[in-house]
Amino acid sequence: MKDLALAVRYNTSDNPDVSQEVHLHGEPVLFGTWHFAVQCQDKQLKPAGIWTETCNYTENNCEYLELDLPLTRGFRIQRFFLLNNKDQLLLLGDTVFSEKKCRNVSYQSALYHSPELNVQPEKPFSSLLFHTKKNKPLFRVLPFDESVQMDETTLTIQRQWTGQACFMPLLFDLKPQRLGKSFLWKRLTVGENRQLVPEDKAAGYRIQLGSEQFLLYRSMTAMANRTVLGHNLVDDFCFARFAPKSGVETLVTVQIEN
Numbered sequence: 001m002k003d004l005a006l007a008v009r010y011n012t013s014d015n016p017d018v019s020q021e022v023h024l025h026g027e028p029v030l031f032g033t034w035h036f037a038v039q040c041q042d043k044q045l046k047p048a049g050i051w052t053e054t055c056n057y058t059e060n061n062c063e064y065l066e067l068d069l070p071l072t073r074g075f076r077i078q079r080f081f082l083l084n085n086k087d088q089l090l091l092l093g094d095t096v097f098s099e100k101k102c103r104n105v106s107y108q109s110a111l112y113h114s115p116e117l118n119v120q121p122e123k124p125f126s127s128l129l130f131h132t133k134k135n136k137p138l139f140r141v142l143p144f145d146e147s148v149q150m151d152e153t154t155l156t157i158q159r160q161w162t163g164q165a166c167f168m169p170l171l172f173d174l175k176p177q178r179l180g181k182s183f184l185w186k187r188l189t190v191g192e193n194r195q196l197v198p199e200d201k202a203a204g205y206r207i208q209l210g211s212e213q214f215l216l217y218r219s220m221t222a223m224a225n226r227t228v229l230g231h232n233l234v235d236d237f238c239f240a241r242f243a244p245k246s247g248v249e250t251l252v253t254v255q256i257e258n
Helices: none
Strands: 006-008 019-022 027-040 052-059 062-070 075-084 089-113 115-121 127-132 135-141 149-151 156-172 184-187 189-194 204-207 212-219 226-228 231-233 237-243 248-252
Touching: 006 075, 027 075, 052 248, 075 237, 089 212, 127 189, 135 184, 156 204, 156 212, 189 204, 204 226, 212 226, 212 231, 231 237
Parallel strands: none
Antiparallel strands: 006 019, 019 027, 027 089, 052 062, 062 075, 075 089, 089 156, 115 127, 127 135, 135 156, 149 156, 184 204, 189 226, 204 212, 212 237, 226 231, 237 248
């Protein structure tokens, strides 16, 4: 069995929702249905269709899957999974879109983790460090801009915003040898035609895990030529390895019609 494995199921006969299993060294660490709830001005949005697959492919030892679900009131949600086997990273998250700019949009979702794990919040980073019952560090979760709460079996992710779209990623660092090293993430400025791009149009992040650095980018508009961290992009999604001397090495790029 692989040291790191991901399985995703959706629209099955017994469960129309998305569920996933993540196995680390043969043991399940995440599993079950990934629930979500979106509200606009305190009104609950409901599914207006079923999940459809918009992208599924493998590149540079990375596996990428993206799903799309229409919601009521002109909203929709896109969910992605990116498994980077070489670097032992898992990226997953949701992007919520609206046909028009909306105020007071809120998002909440729940992921289930193994009850055999202990979770330790890390301040001031808002990250979570998962240990085995024998207190051996196993993996870390970086929530970026989201608020994450946990109990014995559940990670609850929350976010509020005003705008036309919002990108909400989570990064799972699944390489135990890296957990004792320094780490950080930073939201980056995205530029287009020498102008700053609003946060509901595009999002970029620099991630540092020990000596390794990565770039994460997500566009939430039609195709546009933009710049982030000195890297020129026309893609909807990009995940890359960044080295100060050699520049950006692209691992995954995706172009999907929004």
